[in-house]
Structures are given as structure tokens and as C-alpha cells.
Amino acid sequence: MTEVADVAIVGAGVVGCAIARDLARHGLAVTVIERAADVGEGTSKANTAILHTGFDTVPGSLESRLVSRGHHLCAAYAEEVGIAVEPTGALLVAWDDEQEAALPGLVEKARANGYDAAQCIDAAEVRRREPHLGPGARSGIEVPGESIIDPWSLTLALATEAVRANAALRLGSSVEGIEEGDDEHVLVLSDGRLRARWVINAAGLFSDRVDRMFGHDGFTVTPRRGQLIVFDKLARGLVSRILLPVPTERSKGVLVSPTVWGNVLVGPTAEDLEDRGDTATTEAGIAELMRAGRAILPPLLDEEVTATYAGLRAATADRDYQIRLHATQRYVCAGGIRSTGLTGSLAIAEHVADLLRSAGVVLDPRGDLGPPPSMPALGEAQRRPYQRADLIERDPEFGRLLCHCERATVGEVRDACRSEVPATDLAGVRRRTRAMNGRCQGFYCGAEVVALTAAETGRSVGELTRVDR
Numbered sequence: 001m002t003e004v005a006d007v008a009i010v011g012a013g014v015v016g017c018a019i020a021r022d023l024a025r026h027g028l029a030v031t032v033i034e035r036a037a038d039v040g041e042g043t044s045k046a047n048t049a050i051l052h053t054g055f056d057t058v059p060g061s062l063e064s065r066l067v068s069r070g071h072h073l074c075a076a077y078a079e080e081v082g083i084a085v086e087p088t089g090a091l092l093v094a095w096d097d098e099q100e101a102a103l104p105g106l107v108e109k110a111r112a113n114g115y116d117a118a119q120c121i122d123a124a125e126v127r128r129r130e131p132h133l134g135p136g137a138r139s140g141i142e143v144p145g146e147s148i149i150d151p152w153s154l155t156l157a158l159a160t161e162a163v164r165a166n167a168a169l170r171l172g173s174s175v176e177g178i179e180e181g182d183d184e185h186v187l188v189l190s191d192g193r194l195r196a197r198w199v200i201n202a203a204g205l206f207s208d209r210v211d212r213m214f215g216h217d218g219f220t221v222t223p224r225r226g227q228l229i230v231f232d233k234l235a236r237g238l239v240s241r242i243l244l245p246v247p248t249e250r251s252k253g254v255l256v257s258p259t260v261w262g263n264v265l266v267g268p269t270a271e272d273l274e275d276r277g278d279t280a281t282t283e284a285g286i287a288e289l290m291r292a293g294r295a296i297l298p299p300l301l302d303e304e305v306t307a308t309y310a311g312l313r314a315a316t317a318d319r320d321y322q323i324r325l326h327a328t329q330r331y332v333c334a335g336g337i338r339s340t341g342l343t344g345s346l347a348i349a350e351h352v353a354d355l356l357r358s359a360g361v362v363l364d365p366r367g368d369l370g371p372p373p374s375m376p377a378l379g380e381a382q383r384r385p386y387q388r389a390d391l392i393e394r395d396p397e398f399g400r401l402l403c404h405c406e407r408a409t410v411g412e413v414r415d416a417c418r419s420e421v422p423a424t425d426l427a428g429v430r431r432r433t434r435a436m437n438g439r440c441q442g443f444y445c446g447a448e449v450v451a452l453t454a455a456e457t458g459r460s461v462g463e464l465t466r467v468d469r
């Protein structure tokens, strides 16, 4: 309690980590408070992993502006730090008269969003580009700028840079209340108290609750669940681009997309729930996705399913990001970042920094930050450590495969547990290395990955493998 942070950020998802990185690199003393045991454990870990152009956002909205800017920032950042990105492009396909009639309007909307590269193509062209599409595919829109990205490494890279710039990461700590003060606030945490001059709310699904701690009542988050199916890598040859449906008022609809790891995704569903923690997949949800997948890309259903998962969007009634400066309270809300926050994250951070500047906070770029972090190469199109003779010569542990499905090595798992934002459990190891994420889901390598993680983290095998019921 003796030290006062310049800024306390609630939430270490992709948004909180992007803001922490930006502010810490501008000389502020930042503390990030995260309820979970790792960064990126909320919505940021379970999405569709697309770097959106923002072509279909609501023109004039804050989301439109920040997604379009974030797209460029994120692509450049991924390149700089070595995060897997593939500029596959997307094909939005119409399947009936009504959808076909909507296409010109969507191209107009893209233009209104500042995206000029979207163009209508006829049914023959659609099929030439994606020959495995189901019967009934009509004309479509090509959106060349849409890309796929490794979402986990993005949050990790941002957190790593924040920590390098002296941000403190307080994991396993929940903000339970805020005592507002004239010069500084006191955050009441599950494990103590923290003094901070400014508070930034990046609490995702709980951002409305944190907002209420400051006495505001401007929005309510409704968790909108999206279930997804991950198909085996043998399916990857069936699709070159992200296959988008014509969006509805409520959601972007079910898509089929390659992943940077060489799998194919089908999803997400869009189900409004009450429980902000219900990330279960359901029989009905998976059946819906199977039906949709069969219609879009019939041969996909002959391939095996590797995994299923679900994430929760922080949906709000007015369908825009809820970013607000409350200067007199020294509080910024960066909540309700619904279905595009991965793409928007770096632009959201830039925007929050501008809001702080407008309130008189001094932000000077620090000159002593050193080179950017170099993130592990995990993408199928990247050169992985097991393929690099130079690396193996220096450190033979990069030549010892631990997970044969995903070709993750002993060296990578070891380094993930020793990194600046280390993995402390199996989920963290999986996100940082791909180990246990392949077609056998750890059936063959699980025991060895657990043993190595236990040795590196000092945790017992029982602790690491305990399943809470």
C-alpha cells in the first residue's frame, strides 16, 4: 500500500495488455490487476482469430474507426515481433436471393468504413476461388485484407512488452471495490489494496460491473456465447480463404476459416446467456455448426474434429465499444469490447492514451526500451524451432520433440515456463507452445508435458492435472 501507481488497469486481456504496454512505454507506473492466473484467460483466449478490416462495422462508430486503425497496427506489430499472421483474404458468399441482393449494400458499407478493396464477384468466380463450396453458393464479395492471426501470442507479446517497460502484473487478484479519492483511488482487491491515481477499466465481460463501482450505469454486458469446432489439419487444403456469411443485424454469422496453425474452424454460434462464465459447448450448438459447416463446405464434415471450444462476447445494447473518459474521477472505461477487440486492441490503447493526454496526463515516449520481444514461431507457415539446425546446434533441447502432433519441443516448453510472463499451468503451456493442442489433444505427450511443466514451475503433477468438478 505504500507505493502509488500512476495507472491501475483492471483486466489483462488483449485490451488491458495493449493499454498497459502503451502507457508503460510512455513512462507511467502501471499495475495490471487480473483475476485469472494468466494473461489472456478471458474472451481473448477463445475467439475466431481473425484480423478484421472493419469492412462490415457500423460506419461512423468508434468500433469502425478503431478496428480499421487496429488492423494496420496489429498487422505491423505481428510482423515486428514474429506473431503468425496469414493474409488469406475473405470471401463473403450469398446463398439465396435476399443475401445476393444485400451484396452491393455491403460493398457500399465497406467504402463508408474507409475500406475500398471489397468487390463483388459472380458465382463462377466464387466457385473458381473456393471449389469445395457447397451447392447453392452464389455470387459474393471478395475482401482481400482480412487475415488470420495467432491471438494468444498477441496478448502475450503485449504483456511481455508492458512488463519489460516496468509494468507490474498482479495475477490471481480480483478488484472487488474502489474507494474514490481526491488525489488517488484505493482499489480493494481480493488479496490486498492498491493505490492508484488513475483507473482504467478493461474488464471485458465484467466491465459494466467495474463501471458501476465508479457510480456509472451507462451500459450492461450480455454475454453472447460463440461455440466453435476445430477440424483436423488434413482439412486445411479444402479452403484457402475465410468464408464469411452475409451478416445479420445480430451477428456476423457462422464462418469457415483456416487457422495459422493449419486447422479449419467452423463457428461461432451467437447465444445470449445470463451466466458470464458459461463457456461450455453444447450438443445443440455443435449440431448447429455441423449443419452450417456441411452446407458451406461439405467435404469438411468427412474430416476429424480436433477440439471444440466457446468464448463469450461482451455484447452491449448499443453495439459499440464503451470507451469513455471521466476526467474528474480520473477514470477511463474501455469496456464492452465485443466481437472485434483482438483487431482493435492496439488502436484502443492509442485512443485511451489520447484520452489521458486530453485530461492533462503527461505521456512521453521512453527512449530506453530496447528491441521488441521476439515471440515463438508457432504458425504453420513459419519456421519452427525443430526445423532450425542453427538453433538445435546451440541448444539441443529444440531438437527434442515433445508433442509430435504440433511439433513442440522440450526447449519451447521449458522457455515458456521461464519467460517474462511465464506459463504456470498446462493451459498456459498450450497457448505458448501448441503442445497438447494437436489431433491427439495430449493423449500421447500429456504425461511428458506435465512432468516438464511440473519440474519447471515447481508445481506438483497433481496440482497441474487436477480437474475441478
Ligand SMILES: Cc1cc2nc3c(=O)[nH]c(=O)nc-3n(C[C@H](O)[C@H](O)[C@H](O)COP(=O)(O)OP(=O)(O)OC[C@H]3O[C@@H](n4cnc5c(N)ncnc54)[C@H](O)[C@@H]3O)c2cc1C
Residues within 6 Å of the ligand: 010, 011, 012, 013, 014, 015, 016, 033, 034, 035, 036, 040, 041, 042, 043, 044, 045, 046, 047, 048, 049, 050, 051, 052, 173, 174, 175, 176, 202, 203, 204, 205, 206, 207, 210, 224, 225, 226, 227, 268, 310, 311, 312, 313, 337, 338, 339, 340, 341, 342, 343, 344
Ligand atoms: C466467439 C468469439 C469470436 C471472436 N472473434 C474475433 C475475431 O475473429 N477477431 C477479433 O478481432 N475479435 C474477435 N472476438 C472478440 C475479441 O476476442 C474480444 O473483443 C477481446 O478478446 C476482448 O478483450 P478484453 O481484453 O476486452 O476482454 P477479456 O479478454 O475478457 O479480458 C478481460 C479480463 O478482465 C479480467 N477481469 C474482469 N473483472 C475483473 C476484476 N474485477 N478484477 C480483476 N480482473 C478482472 C478477466 O478475468 C479477463 O481476463 C471474438 C470473441 C468471441 C467470443
